[in-house]
Amino acid sequence: MQIIIDGKKIDAVYGDTILETCRKADIYIPTLCYHEAFGGQGRCRLCMVELEKEGQKKMVAACTYPITEKIEVRTSTPLIKKTRRNIIMLLYKRAPNSLLLQKLFREYECQDNSLKEDPAERCILCNLCVQACQEIGSNAISLIMRGTDKRVASPYDEASEACTGCGACALICPTAAIEMVEEGNKRSIWNKTFELLACERCGKLYTTKEQWEFTAKKNNACASDRQLCESCRKKAVAEKIKAYQAAEH
Amino acid sequence: MEKILVVQPEKCTGCRTCELVCSFVHTGEFNPLRSRITVFNFEKVGLATPIVCQQCSVAACMEVCPVGAITRDEETGAMLVSHDRCLRCKMCTIACPFGATIYDPVSDIISKCDLCGGDPQCVQYCPSGAITYQDPIKANLAKRKNYAEKLRVVYEEVV
Numbered sequence: 001m002q003i004i005i006d007g008k009k010i011d012a013v014y015g016d017t018i019l020e021t022c023r024k025a026d027i028y029i030p031t032l033c034y035h036e037a038f039g040g041q042g043r044c045r046l047c048m049v050e051l052e053k054e055g056q057k058k059m060v061a062a063c064t065y066p067i068t069e070k071i072e073v074r075t076s077t078p079l080i081k082k083t084r085r086n087i088i089m090l091l092y093k094r095a096p097n098s099l100l101l102q103k104l105f106r107e108y109e110c111q112d113n114s115l116k117e118d119p120a121e122r123c124i125l126c127n128l129c130v131q132a133c134q135e136i137g138s139n140a141i142s143l144i145m146r147g148t149d150k151r152v153a154s155p156y157d158e159a160s161e162a163c164t165g166c167g168a169c170a171l172i173c174p175t176a177a178i179e180m181v182e183e184g185n186k187r188s189i190w191n192k193t194f195e196l197l198a199c200e201r202c203g204k205l206y207t208t209k210e211q212w213e214f215t216a217k218k219n220n221a222c223a224s225d226r227q228l229c230e231s232c233r234k235k236a237v238a239e240k241i242k243a244y245q246a247a248e249h
Numbered sequence: 250m251e252k253i254l255v256v257q258p259e260k261c262t263g264c265r266t267c268e269l270v271c272s273f274v275h276t277g278e279f280n281p282l283r284s285r286i287t288v289f290n291f292e293k294v295g296l297a298t299p300i301v302c303q304q305c306s307v308a309a310c311m312e313v314c315p316v317g318a319i320t321r322d323e324e325t326g327a328m329l330v331s332h333d334r335c336l337r338c339k340m341c342t343i344a345c346p347f348g349a350t351i352y353d354p355v356s357d358i359i360s361k362c363d364l365c366g367g368d369p370q371c372v373q374y375c376p377s378g379a380i381t382y383q384d385p386i387k388a389n390l391a392k393r394k395n396y397a398e399k400l401r402v403v404y405e406e407v408v
Contacts (some may be wrong), residue, residue, distance in 0.1 A: 091403060
């Protein structure tokens, strides 16, 4: 089906969201909480667009609005620009310590105001870390409390048994709000300290014991072998070839 | 039928041109550490061999991926990583039995052989023809011929 985005006719797939359609057509819509692996969450509200349907206008979040009929979408009207500026201002006030939001605050030319802020806060509650943990199958963290007290945490803020220390939450976080500290052979994240697994051959610390076991449980391709880092695993294969060649000659 | 990368260690001179070409094509710099193919030299026995992703039919990397970010390209048969979908949990790097799937911290992506979209550059630049890109049936035929040749030699020795 065809819809109109910013005055241009664009081919869209029935049921796709406005954001997905725009991404395919190279039309830029800013997002913070969107990740291709989970789809839209409608949390950060930065992807708001103006929609015209049967002569009526309204604003919707592009990441969650599925295209099911003929609509006209505008992605950068003055109203949308103003809305986005407000959203960035509010997100910045929520997480003023985040470098990304400080940058966006300047880029969108937001005005500072007297809203209360926590100068150390970096989290914008986009839920990406929680989603990532859930997809991986650990479910070690979640959003807790309600309203202004809402935050991401492990159960009772204690070390979670389910956490494997993979660090996907810290890497997916758009505002670098999750601290993962590596010191010596220890990795700390979410109030849990992990011992890093050393390669049996070269001693390189390449993962946590918990993550290795978690992966081995999912697929035993690595469980049969010794605990080797990627380069030593390659070398082991090369040595097998060497042994084979030596046996042939 | 999709072609496969065929490595012939007996032809490899250990020059590491493939590593440089691979890293240059994919990262824009000549850095063997960021190459997706690695050459191992065994000087004492005079053998060198490149190790590269096998594009396994039942791929451990694909099986452990929690979000289905690793899929097979229908045209080339290569296992491709969708970097937009990937969560960087690095389970694929742990699961790969060949160590051919690695995390590249510089560009923050999982990097593995993608067969250069059907025109592997390591094959183009390998000076000794140790890496070839060919039909699996033909590759197998070469192996069979090789084996038959050995049988002939043994037979001649006996007779």
